[in-house]
Amino acid sequence: MNFVDEPIVALATAQGISAIAVIRLSGKDSIAIAQRVFRGKELTKQPSHTIHFGTLHDGEKNIDEVLISLFKEPNSFTKENAVEISCHGSPIIVKEIIKTLLKHGARLATPGEFTKRAFLNGRFDLAQAEAVADIINAETDNARQAALNQMRGGFSKEIQHLREELIHFASLIELELDFGEEDVEFAKRDDLRNLILKIQSYLKVLINSFDQGNVIKNGIPTVIAGKPNAGKSTLLNALLNEEKAIVSEIPGTTRDVIEDEMILGGISFRFMDTAGLRETVDIVEALGIERTRESLRKASLILYLFDLSKSSLEDIHNEENEIKELNVPYLKVGNKVDKADAELIQKLEREDFILISASQKKNIQQLKDKILSRFQIDQVKQGDVLVTNLRHYQGLKQTDESLSRVLVGMGSGITGDFLAMDIRQALHYLGEITGQITTDDLLANIFSKFCIGK
Amino acid sequence: MNFVDEPIVALATAQGISAIAVIRLSGKDSIAIAQRVFRGKELTKQPSHTIHFGTLHDGEKNIDEVLISLFKEPNSFTKENAVEISCHGSPIIVKEIIKTLLKHGARLATPGEFTKRAFLNGRFDLAQAEAVADIINAETDNARQAALNQMRGGFSKEIQHLREELIHFASLIELELDFGEEDVEFAKRDDLRNLILKIQSYLKVLINSFDQGNVIKNGIPTVIAGKPNAGKSTLLNALLNEEKAIVSEIPGTTRDVIEDEMILGGISFRFMDTAGLRETVDIVEALGIERTRESLRKASLILYLFDLSKSSLEDIHNEENEIKELNVPYLKVGNKVDKADAELIQKLEREDFILISASQKKNIQQLKDKILSRFQIDQVKQGDVLVTNLRHYQGLKQTDESLSRVLVGMGSGITGDFLAMDIRQALHYLGEITGQITTDDLLANIFSKFCIGK
Numbered sequence: 001m002n003f004v005d006e007p008i009v010a011l012a013t014a015q016g017i018s019a020i021a022v023i024r025l026s027g028k029d030s031i032a033i034a035q036r037v038f039r040g041k042e043l044t045k046q047p048s049h050t051i052h053f054g055t056l057h058d059g060e061k062n063i064d065e066v067l068i069s070l071f072k073e074p075n076s077f078t079k080e081n082a083v084e085i086s087c088h089g090s091p092i093i094v095k096e097i098i099k100t101l102l103k104h105g106a107r108l109a110t111p112g113e114f115t116k117r118a119f120l121n122g123r124f125d126l127a128q129a130e131a132v133a134d135i136i137n138a139e140t141d142n143a144r145q146a147a148l149n150q151m152r153g154g155f156s157k158e159i160q161h162l163r164e165e166l167i168h169f170a171s172l173i174e175l176e177l178d179f180g181e182e183d184v185e186f187a188k189r190d191d192l193r194n195l196i197l198k199i200q201s202y203l204k205v206l207i208n209s210f211d212q213g214n215v216i217k218n219g220i221p222t223v224i225a226g227k228p229n230a231g232k233s234t235l236l237n238a239l240l241n242e243e244k245a246i247v248s249e250i251p252g253t254t255r256d257v258i259e260d261e262m263i264l265g266g267i268s269f270r271f272m273d274t275a276g277l278r279e280t281v282d283i284v285e286a287l288g289i290e291r292t293r294e295s296l297r298k299a300s301l302i303l304y305l306f307d308l309s310k311s312s313l314e315d316i317h318n319e320e321n322e323i324k325e326l327n328v329p330y331l332k333v334g335n336k337v338d339k340a341d342a343e344l345i346q347k348l349e350r351e352d353f354i355l356i357s358a359s360q361k362k363n364i365q366q367l368k369d370k371i372l373s374r375f376q377i378d379q380v381k382q383g384d385v386l387v388t389n390l391r392h393y394q395g396l397k398q399t400d401e402s403l404s405r406v407l408v409g410m411g412s413g414i415t416g417d418f419l420a421m422d423i424r425q426a427l428h429y430l431g432e433i434t435g436q437i438t439t440d441d442l443l444a445n446i447f448s449k450f451c452i453g454k
Numbered sequence: 455m456n457f458v459d460e461p462i463v464a465l466a467t468a469q470g471i472s473a474i475a476v477i478r479l480s481g482k483d484s485i486a487i488a489q490r491v492f493r494g495k496e497l498t499k500q501p502s503h504t505i506h507f508g509t510l511h512d513g514e515k516n517i518d519e520v521l522i523s524l525f526k527e528p529n530s531f532t533k534e535n536a537v538e539i540s541c542h543g544s545p546i547i548v549k550e551i552i553k554t555l556l557k558h559g560a561r562l563a564t565p566g567e568f569t570k571r572a573f574l575n576g577r578f579d580l581a582q583a584e585a586v587a588d589i590i591n592a593e594t595d596n597a598r599q600a601a602l603n604q605m606r607g608g609f610s611k612e613i614q615h616l617r618e619e620l621i622h623f624a625s626l627i628e629l630e631l632d633f634g635e636e637d638v639e640f641a642k643r644d645d646l647r648n649l650i651l652k653i654q655s656y657l658k659v660l661i662n663s664f665d666q667g668n669v670i671k672n673g674i675p676t677v678i679a680g681k682p683n684a685g686k687s688t689l690l691n692a693l694l695n696e697e698k699a700i701v702s703e704i705p706g707t708t709r710d711v712i713e714d715e716m717i718l719g720g721i722s723f724r725f726m727d728t729a730g731l732r733e734t735v736d737i738v739e740a741l742g743i744e745r746t747r748e749s750l751r752k753a754s755l756i757l758y759l760f761d762l763s764k765s766s767l768e769d770i771h772n773e774e775n776e777i778k779e780l781n782v783p784y785l786k787v788g789n790k791v792d793k794a795d796a797e798l799i800q801k802l803e804r805e806d807f808i809l810i811s812a813s814q815k816k817n818i819q820q821l822k823d824k825i826l827s828r829f830q831i832d833q834v835k836q837g838d839v840l841v842t843n844l845r846h847y848q849g850l851k852q853t854d855e856s857l858s859r860v861l862v863g864m865g866s867g868i869t870g871d872f873l874a875m876d877i878r879q880a881l882h883y884l885g886e887i888t889g890q891i892t893t894d895d896l897l898a899n900i901f902s903k904f905c906i907g908k
Contacts, residue, residue, distance in 0.1 A: 014470030014543060017590055019568070019908035021467060022474060022540070051503040051523055062602060062836055064589070069505055069523065084540075086476070089468060089908075090590045092598050114473070135518070136471055136544045144546050148516060382516055454473035454543075 005080065007033055008109035009101045010453035011094050018089030023097055024453060025083040025106060026076065026114055034068060034083040036104045037097075043083075048072035056087065058100040064093045078114055079121035112450025116443060119435060125156050126435025126446070130389055133450050134217060139261065139268040142216045145380040146388050155206055155385050156434050162199045163430045169195065170423045176416045189410055196403045203400045206387045210396075213388035215375055219261065219268030222371070223295045226305030227319070228276030231335040235305060235358040236260070236273040239368070265372045266379060272299075301374065302330035303367075308340035308355070313347055331370060337362065391446070395433040402426035459534065461487055462563035463555045464907035465548050472543030477551055478907060479537040479560060480530065480568055488522060488537040490558045491551075497537075502526035510541065512554040518547045532568055533575035566904025570897060573889060579610050580889025580900070584843055587904050588671060593715065593722045596670045599834040600842050609660055609839050610888050616653045617884045623649060624877045630870045643864055650857050657854045660841050667842035669829055673715065673722030676825070677749045680759030681773070682730030685789040687712070688812040689759060690727040693822070718826045720833060726753075755828065756784035757821075762794035762809070767801055785824060791816065845900070849887040856880035 007027030013020075025034060035043045040054020050070055056063045069084040076082035087093050102108065112133070119129040127150060134147035150156075172187035224232045237243055240260050259272040272295050275288030296302060304323050306316050316334075323330050334340070334348050337355040345355060354370055356363040380386060387393050402425040409419050431437030461481030467474075479488060489497045494508020504524055510517045523538040530536035541547050556562065566587070573583040585605035592598035604610075626641035678686045694714050713726040726749050729742030750756060758777050760770050770788075777784050788794070788802050791809040799809060808824055810817040834840060841847050856879040863873050885891030 010473075012473040012543075013467035013475060014472035016468030016470065018468035018905060019464075019466040019478070019590070020476060022476060024473070049505040051505065051525075060836070061599075062606075063598075064602065065605075071505075086538075088586070088589045089466075090592050090598065092592050092595060093589070096595065096598070132542070135542045135547070136473070138544050138546050141546060141550065144517075144544065144550070145515075148518065151519075152516075382514070451472060 005029075007106040008113055009098055009106040010109040010114070011098065012084070012453040013089075015091065016089070017091065020086050021089040021094050023085040023087065023094060023101075024109075024114065025085070025101065026078045026080050026109075026117065027106070028073075028081055029105060030081045030083045031070060031072075033101060033105050034085065037100050038066075038068060040068070043068060043070060046070055048075050056085065056097055056100070058096070058103070063096045063100065064088055066097075074121070077123070078117040079123055080117060109452060110447070111452050112447030112454055115450060115454050116447045119443075124151070125160070126438065127154065127156050127159075127389070127392060127433055128152075129435070130391070130446060132454065134388060136451070136454065138217075139219060140216065140263055140266050142266045142380045143268075143388070145382065146213060146216055146384070146386045149380070149382065149384055149386070150388070155387070158202065159430055160434055160436070162195075162202065163427060163434075163436070165195055166199065166423065166427055166430070170420065170427060173416050173420045173423065177420060193407065193410060196407055200400055200403055203396050203403075206385065207393065207396050207400065209385065210387045210393045212378075213386040214390075214393075215267060216380065216386065217388035219270055220300045220375060221270045221272065221295075221298060222301045222303060223272045223274060223292075223299040224303045224305060225274055225292065225296060225323075226276060226335075227307060228278050230276065230305040230307040231358045232276065232305055233258070233273050235303070235333075235335065235356075236271055238358045238361050238364050239271055264368055265376075267372070267375055269371065271303075296326055296328065299328050301371065302326070302328050303333050303371070304330050306332070306334050306353075307336055308334045308344060308348075309336040313344060316348070329374065331367075331374075333367065392433050395429045399426050399429040399433075402429060459483075461560040462567055463552055463560040464563040464568075465552065466538070466907040467543075469545065470543070471545065474540050475543040475548050477539040477541065477548060477555070478563075478568065479539070479555065480532045480534050480563075480571065481560075482527075482535055483559060484535050484537045485524060485526075487555060487559050488539065491554050492520075492522060494522070497522060497524060500524055502529050510539065510551055510554070512550070512557070517550045517554065518542055520551075528575075531577070532571040533577055534571065563906060564901070565906050566901030566908055569904060569908055570901045573897075578605075579614070580892065581608065581610050581613075581843070581846060581887055582606075583889070584845070584900060586908065588842060590905070590908065592671075593673060594670065594717055594720050596720045596834045597722075597842070599836065600667060600670055600838070600840045603834070603836065603838055603840070604842070609841070612656065613884055614888055614890070616649075616656065617881060617888075617890070619649055620653065620877065620881055620884070624874065624881060627870050627874045627877065631874060647861065647864060650861055654854055654857055657850050657857075660839065661847065661850050661854065663839065664841045664847045666832075667840040668844075668847075669721060670834065670840065671842035673724055674754045674829060675724050675726065675749075675752060676755045676757060677726045677728060677746075677753040678757045678759060679728055679746065679750060679777075680730060680789075681761060682732050684730065684759040684761040685812045686730065686759055687727050689757070689787075689789065689810075690714070690725055692812045692815050692818050693725055718822055719830075721826070721829055723825065750780055750782065753782050755825065756780070756782050757787050757825070758784050759787050759789050759812075760807075761790055762788045762798060762802075763790040765798075767798060770802070783828065785821075785828075787821065846887050849883045853880045853883040853887075856883065 005028040007025060007030045009023065009025045012022045012024040031043050037056055037058065038054050039057060041052050043052065046052060048071055052068045054066065056066045064087045067086040071082040073079055073081050085097060087097055115129050115132050119126060131147045131151035135144060135151055138144035138147050169187050169192050175186050176184055224235055226232055240262060259270055261268055261270050274292035274295055275285060277289060277292060280286050306319060332353045334353045334355045335358050337345065338357045338360060348355060354367050356367055402422050406419055406422045409422060428437055432442065459482040461479060461484045463477065463479045465475060466478040467476045485497055491510055491512065492508050493511060495506050497506060500506060502525055506522045508520065510520045518541045521540040525536040527533060527535050539551060541551055569583050569586050573580060582605050585601045588601035589598060589605055592601050623641050623646050629640050630638055678689055680686050694716060713724055715722055715724050728746035728749055729739060731743060731746060734740050760773060786807045788807045788809045789812050791799065792811045792814060802809060808821050810821055856876050860873055860876045863876060882891055
């Protein structure tokens with residue numbers, strides 16, 4: 001595959017002003033290209049894994065003083081020749097350097113193209129390649145550990161091993177088919193059944209780990225909702241312990257959905273403060289309320305805020321009925337408890353309400369504990385195998401279903417060609433997880449989600 | 455200075471999710487500290503400027519797979535032993551690695567501390583060290599070139615050379631003072647006068663370059679102002695050619711000051727869209743208008759927008775009188791020219807108005823040309839010496855004034871001790887520019903403006 005050798009370039013570090021930025025080049029000619037724009041030692045003659053100081057220039061124009069790191073194939077991330085240019089961390093310098101490299105024969109890398117090359121050149125399998133993106137996007141230490149475990153092998157080896165055993169049976173059954181009408185049985189049905197049960201029991205463990213894995217990887221979108229002036233922005237600020245949202249006495253102050261993240265017990269919660277729900281003639285506010293409804297539909301948890309200073313028990317029950325209809329888990333939070341009627345408080349306490357005062361930061365910790373108790377997870381340890389990727393989860397489920405069909409088929413004595421078809425299907429799904437079977441579409445879909453430069 | 459050896463650590467690349475991030479360690483023990491948290495080759499035994507793959511761990515816990523670059527004193531940026539750890543670009547991994555390094559003996563670097571060490575260890579003079587920050591913050595190619603020229607020497611050498619000549623005269627005059635009442639003259643007054651004139655003519659060039667240098671470095675804050683619904687947000691969007699600001703028919707839509715940058719002819723303009731100026735009872739809008747007034751006071755240029763669809767010539771003249779009072783350069787921009795009275799248009803054309811339609815993007819290029827013509831500069835070339843730093847500018851001015859006092863003193867025949875005092879003063883100011891004379895306060899002030907990790 002010759003196109004893989006094309007020299008590609010991208011910024012590898014985050015955008016922005018900083019001490020240094022690193023630009024990455026990969027491809028057979030990458031060292032030669034770097035040489036064309038570099039004044040310093042002759043790079044092509046230097047050994048791999050060495051660093052060289054010099055000036056980067058575009059013709060007569062000096063761009064920056066840089067350090068160049070050399071990696072010679074196959075001893076680089078992509079297994080190709082590769083160069084890392086460490087320049088001053090100025091967006092304008094980065095732009096100039098990339099522009100110059102493009103002029104001298106490189107082309108811009110597409111998202112995930114470095115990792116895709118690493119995969120295509122056999123550095124790791126597809127599930128491990130995907131873990132590279134996960135490790136970068138990890139927002140909690142648990143998510144980092146889960147992704148690192150996956151990147152270092154995770155379930156890949158076990159799945160590849162089980163798949164090979166299954167291939168063995170598949171080929172025996174295909175062999176039977178070659179004998180057509182003759183009643184031969186190369187693949188012992190009992191052994192096949194045992195293998196399938198073994199595979200399924202392993203798949204079950206992985207599939208069951210997904211709920212936890214998903215929470216660890218993606219965090220929990222938590223929407224703060226309620227009527228205007230119930231104190232939603234005040235609660236957001238109290239939860240985050242900073243003045244994130246503008247707070248005023250005026251109902252309808254918040255228009256855009258304001259959000260921020262917070263780690264509770266190793267899980268990332270994305271708290272969203274929303275426009276208060278009411279009928280309004282204010283066009284901008286109405287747009288805001290539409291956004292609120294959208295957030296509510298996507299939430300994993302709603303913190304529904306009741307204004308206890310203004311509501312009767314009946315009001316509260318009516319409001320609660322509306323939330324129930326959303327069919328999203330919610331916590332009932334009574335705010336302004338300091339201004340509430342004592343009798344009302346007593347009744348609400350019996351109805352599983354959490355009573356807080358956002359402005360006085362009263363019972364905020366109790367609320368946090370309650371939120372967390374809904375999503376209790378254990379800490380991820382080194383070596384724990386956890387499925388965090390939706391694609392892997394779906395592949396595992398589909399494999400499991402195909403295998404179940406094989407078992408049912410064997411029970412009802414269907415013919416070998418139907419058995420073979422379901423086994424092939426299972427092999428296909430398993431192979432897609434680790435990338436032993438790939439299509440251009442599948443790869444494009446996976447790597448397009450990477451950031452550029454990875 | 456033993457404290458300089460203390461191992462310091464900081465993230466050197468920009469914050470954020472990316473392919474890789476680089477953490478920088480510097481100080482005598484930095485390689486030994488890296489060794490303690492690294493599983494791979496024995497780093498202390500490897501040569502300088504080499505790169506090593508391995509795993510970073512905190513006790514039993516693996517944090518990430520990393521590349522470690524080694525720099526041995528004096529061949530590093532700081533001239534100390536230094537280590538760069540290239541890890542996956544996840545904020546959580548960066549945090550974990552830095553935490554672990556702190557545990558093993560490093561401390562967090564203060565802003566600019568790496569560059570400060572490079573200065574203290576003699577890598578470059580103070581003006582060059584300051585250029586490191588400027589090169590990072592450069593927002594245009596001109597600013598980058600100006601900073602690079604300064605970092606590579608710029609006026610430093612020339613100033614140091616002139617200062618040495620001046621020191622020579624100073625010491626001769628001080629010698630005269632030792633002879634007290636005797637009427638000796640070691641320092642030839644004519645030679646001294648010629649030297650001072652030579653220095654002053656060089657200073658003059660540098661001082662005069664500051665206006666241009668300042669515009670190149672800092673860009674030009676340009677505020678779009680006008681009555682509500684004059685089309686300010688529409689103009690901002692038209693200038694930027696994107697939908698940056700929310701636009702609606704409703705007067706008072708914009709509340710916060712919305713800003714974005716645009717490069718015109720190598721100069722950075724920071725365009726600010728503001729809340730329309732009017733009396734209002736809306737509290738949030740009123741806060742917005744207060745911010746508008748603040749922006750206007752700080753602007754280098756105001757684009758004042760008149761709504762031609764609603765205004766008579768008299769209205770317009772009245773409005774213009776209000777702007778004049780601000781005492782900030784402004785351009786008169788008539789908007790909604792497509793809906794304006796033909797007679798009004800004729801009159802305004804004679805009065806230096808730029809007539810546009812922001813919504814139809816009519817005459818936007820003409821407006822840009824007009825803005826740019828106010829700030830015409832030449833392109834900065836390699837080797838051009840340009841003063842871009844306010845501190846240097848002030849130092850040069852003060853030197854110049856001290857030297858003028860010396861000339862006046864010589865003319866009026868004042869005694870050697872007064873001459874010596876003014877010369878010493880001039881030497882002091884020159885020395886502060888290049889850092890031959892420094893105080894802790896001066897250094898703290900300069901390096902605290904750097905980013906952490908630089």
